[in-house]
Amino acid sequence: MSQFSTQIQESLLSQFADSKYELDIYKEHNFTFSVTDIHAAMAYLKSEGFIFLTDLTGSHYPENPGAEFQVVYHIHNLSENVRFRLKVNLSQDNMHIPTVTDLFSSANWMERETFDFFGILFDGHPNLSRILNVDDMDYHPMKKEYALEDETRVDKDDTFFGR
Amino acid sequence: MVKIVGAPEGIEGQGFFATSFDKVIGMARANSLWPLPFATSCCGIEFMATMGANYDLARFGSERMSFSPRQSDLLIVAGTISKKLGPVLKQVYDQMAEPKWVLSVGACASSGGIFDTYSVLQGIDHVIPVDVYVPGCPPRPEQIIEGILKIQELARNESLRRRDSPEYRKMLESYNIQ
Secondary structure, three states: OOHHHHHHHHHHHHHOOOOEEEEOOOOOEEEEEOOOOHHHHHHHHHHOOOOEEEEEEEEEOOOOOOOOEEEEEEEEEOOOOEEEEEEEEEEOOEOEEEOOOOOOOOHHHHHHHHHHHHOOEEEOOOOOOOOOOOOOOOOOOOOOOOOOOOOOOOOOOOOOOOO | OOOOOOOOOOEEEOOEEEOOHHHHHHHHHHOOOOEEEEEOOHHHHHHHHHHOOOOOHHHHOOOOOOOOHHHOOEEEEEOOOEOOOHHHHHHHHHHOOOOOEEEEEHHHHHHOOOOOOOOEOOOHHHOOOOOEEEOOOOOOHHHHHHHHHHHHHHHHHOOOOHHHOHHHHHHHHHOOOO
């Protein structure tokens, strides 16, 4: 691990009391932040040269009560070549998280996508609407609460396919 | 040797030839179909091969690809159509002038194919009427040519009044067109 990433890691853990750090088996740096800290943490990292938001996505863990949803940020410092992964756990009763579009313009569409598929609400987003699915869809399809084979679907006709 | 289409059935005599409009217009339409390729994925690549020199769709009078729906006779849908793209496809079909035909190329356009999922249209016949289906994933260029020949057969034998018939109107209404 480089001296730079150790220094940033220590600074983050001292600034944000609720944060946790973990080095996973692939030697990737994983941080967990609370909803209230994430925007400040991202702002601090951006000021330290993490100027590239590689990815922003969500995931659903229905087996974790109180932390069913997770928002994951992948952030990259291009000059030091250090990559951090930031996670925020959300309860399904409160799906709100502050937007980071004011820091990273690329977060705009990625937050819309995360909203589209998981229903996570990014407070302060300039236009939080569906981006990939049809506009009149009334559910968030990547939530693990739908059966893989939906017997009630009316749009498919298997008569000639023997499925 | 230049091969041209022979004259339709008719009454021939010294200095005159008589036939019906049905036959001669059908013949003209069938041999000069202007396709509009609506290609979204791998079937589109096979369609490009069909258009290329090896398979040469131009032999059948369809060398003129029209990327304007208003000037085309044949809509070739090649590839997966997602539910979000459905209204766009329907609009393209709406903009085409009669008479028009639709060729559905490949499993995805015909039935959704392997994409048995919430976001993919399970066959374009949910939004627009289809004349000929070409099976395959993706179909070979020979199969696409066969599909176009079937369309030609439909165009050649179509009655001039078919598009005014109540059955045709009813069919369009069932798709909520016009």
